[in-house]
Amino acid sequence: MRSSERQRVIIERLQGSGRVAVGELVAATGASDMTVRRDLDYLAAQGVLKRVHGGAVPTMPSGIEPPFAARSTAATEAKQAIAAAAVAQIRDGETVVLDSGTTALEVARLLRDRVVTVMPLSLHVAQELIGAPGVRLLMPGGEPRPGELSMVGPLTLASLRSLRFDVAVLSPCAFSLDAGMTAFDLGDAEVKVQALAVSTRSMVLVDGAKWDRAALAYICPADRPDLIITDATAPEADRVVLAQRGVLVQVADRAGAQADELQESLS
Structure with missing residues (x-):
């Protein structure tokens, strides 16, 4: 090991x-x-x-929010599989607002060889995309949170409000049917809410360890995203409920081969 x-x-x-x-x-x-x-x-x-x-x-x-260094070593295989499934949903030429966090970092690594426009909401993610030949990189204003380096504050919100994106790729700190999508930091939650508001469609990336959990700051209901990408450890009963509500739930294969979509036709 x-x-x-x-x-x-x-x-x-x-x-x-x-x-x-x-x-x-x-x-x-x-x-x-x-x-x-x-x-x-x-x-x-x-x-x-x-x-x-x-x-x-x-x-x-x-x-309390675990430090970035701790999260970067947790559930790495699941995050990589989820990121691969997310990138497969992004078409060349699209504009993307890409969240902060360790799963978003995996998405950025896979976008380096794509032709896309990306606004990263984290300096960690931005660093990964600098120099990528096909990526047009748009940097928001704002203040980087210590340690996390996620961008927050009125300048970040103003940057988002001035643009429109094809897709928002978000990775909340916690997720549950009752509490919805939540974040530990109030400023981070506010930025995620704005990213959703300025995007035509939304993908939420949430590995199984984040399900049935709630953090301090509310972002949106559990059924607000167009697509939720998770792994097989996410509660199956909750996935079925979301499918009933019209949300597409995709279970990423950790082997990186295929991602099985759960979109059940329910009478």
């Missing part, structure tokens, strides 16, 4: 239990005791967790 995969296991177990033991992680990953301890030390240096005797605990309380 590669280091990124081991670190993903560590983060997912921390999210589920609030504490992990070295012995538990050795059994889960098949790595040596020393290798697991090195992974824990690395994640502690990134601010993801705090080392305690025999294991680790999360540094961030529940309900």
